Amino acid sequence: MSVAFIFPGQGTQSSGMLHHLLDHPAAIRTLDEISEALHFDVRDLDNERCLEFTDAVQLALFAAGVATARALIAEGVRPAAVAGLSVGAFAAAVTAGVLELRDGVELVSLRAKEMAKLYPTGYGLSAIVGLTECQVEAIVRAITSEQTPVFVGNINAPRQIVVAGSNPAMDRVLDEALRQGAGKAVRLHVSVPSHCPLLQPVADLLGKRISAMNLTAPQMTYVGNVNARAMRTKELVAHDLVNSIAHGVRWHDATTVLQELGCNLFFEMPPGHTLSDLANENLSGVNSVPVKAAVLSRVLRLAQQEEANT
Structure with a gap:
């Protein structure tokens, strides 16, 4: 049993x-280090105006994840494995020791800016709840075209599927999904078509940049996005970081692998509770807890209990 x-x-x-993170020296120090790498205070990115832009969102999420993970590790919480959805994978790779913090900042910044530059308007993501992957794939195949492409993106749960592509095509997919019995079909607050072939140029740029970086073997198991496999070499982690932007994320499979590795206590880095909701609803025997300042004592107590039972 592991974390x-x-x-x-x-x-x-x-x-x-970023202003509601754990008030911990390790978290504060991490935010300061990220700010030094960016040449501005990363904390300035978490206001409503900045969070309308892809680069601000991705950098803020990266900062929140690494800062919180380092605070927990400083308090003696030792994860056996890490996994991150989409840009969260870069925070996972830094936490696992594969990427230096500055290199993670550089890759996330490059990734986000190139995504926004390639598709500034007219594209995004949508979520469909209540249909299977096969059902959504069939709808997408019937609707996608060269002029208005749409793709199956993330498989967040057996019946929670994300699609990526052009707005007109996604609107048609959502309408058809509801007609076929989806309980929910909505646009997400994401303005770029993540995790589909439209973003292969971004993957190519990331591949060139990461190949020049000094990577280190992971200190803990990293579970990937694209194939949802346990990865224990720096080469495999780098390949996953580069290629996930142009491929769908098999998140449900990734969390299933975490459970199969013996992890039954998940700590979700801030913000929010989406990943914990997915795990608690779809993985029997797993307890997933969102890490917030108000529940730090509970998080540390759960981690201590888990270690005692290991």
Whole structure:
């Protein structure tokens, strides 16, 4: 029985998210280090105006994840494995020791800016709840076209599927999903078509940049986005970080692998509770807890109990 750290992706951001982190020296020091790398205070990115922009959102999520993970580790919480959804994977890779913090900042900044530059308007993500992956794939195949492309993106749960693509095509997919019995079909607060072939140029740029970086073997198991496999070499982690932007994320499978590795206590880095809701609803025997300042004592107590039972 072990602990896993899980890191959320874009769409979970909220105003003030970096000002509501754990008041811990390790978290404060991490935010300061990220600010030095950026040449401005990363805390300035968590207001409503800035969070309308992809680069601010992704950097803020990255900062929140790494800062909180380092605070927990400083308090003696030792994860056996890490996994991050989308941009959360970069925070997971830094926490696992594969990437230096500055390199993580550089890659996240490059990734977000290039995504926004490639598709500044007219594209995004949508979520469909209540249909299976096969059902959504069939709808997408019937609607996608060269002029208005749409793709199956993330598989967050057996019946929670994210699609990515052009707004007109996504609108048609959502309408058809509701007609076929979806309980919910909505646009997400994400303005770029993440995790589909439209973003292969961004993956290519990331691949060139990460190949010049000094990577280190992971200090804990990293579970990937694209194939949801346990990864224990720096090469495999780098490949996953680069390629996930142009491929769908098999998040439910990734959390299933965490459970199969013996992790039954997940700590979700801030902000929000989306990943914990998914785990608690879809993985029997797993307890997933969002880490917030108000529940730090409970988080540490759960971690101590888990260690005692190991």
